[in-house]
Amino acid sequence: MGKIKIKNLLIRSYVGFNQHEVGKKQDVLLNVEIVYDSSLEEKSDQPEDALDYRTITKTIIDQVEKSRFNLIEALARMVLELLMENSRVQSAEVEIDKPHALRYAESVSVTLSALRDDVK
Numbered sequence: 001m002g003k004i005k006i007k008n009l010l011i012r013s014y015v016g017f018n019q020h021e022v023g024k025k026q027d028v029l030l031n032v033e034i035v036y037d038s039s040l041e042e043k044s045d046q047p048e049d050a051l052d053y054r055t056i057t058k059t060i061i062d063q064v065e066k067s068r069f070n071l072i073e074a075l076a077r078m079v080l081e082l083l084m085e086n087s088r089v090q091s092a093e094v095e096i097d098k099p100h101a102l103r104y105a106e107s108v109s110v111t112l113s114a115l116r117d118d119v120k
Helices: 039-044 053-065 072-084
Strands: 002-015 025-036 089-099 107-115
Touching: 002 053, 002 072, 025 053, 025 072, 053 072, 072 089, 072 107
Parallel strands: none
Antiparallel strands: 002 025, 025 089, 089 107
8 A cells, every 4th residue: 555645735726714714725734644555556567557747737736726615624624535536545633724714823624534445
């Protein structure tokens, strides 16, 4: 098994329901961990056999930037579902940080995870 980590992916999205947030894009930071069957890459050493994290990242950015969310939990769920669409992914974890969501805190974050058996 292999593990891919995408760290501190900064994306701007509509997220929040408070009056000062509605209609304004805000920064969110995504941290993603993907556990997958890496045996093909390990044996072949061929780029076409790799789980393409660049394409995965582009898909996440595209979906997050064009969506609107009241809650970061819903945002995390959408990203998690995108990751689990790939049958090679055995489990995934998504952490969404919303910087400056609280006055005296650097950020607030939510983490969701899924296992292949959990996906229907």
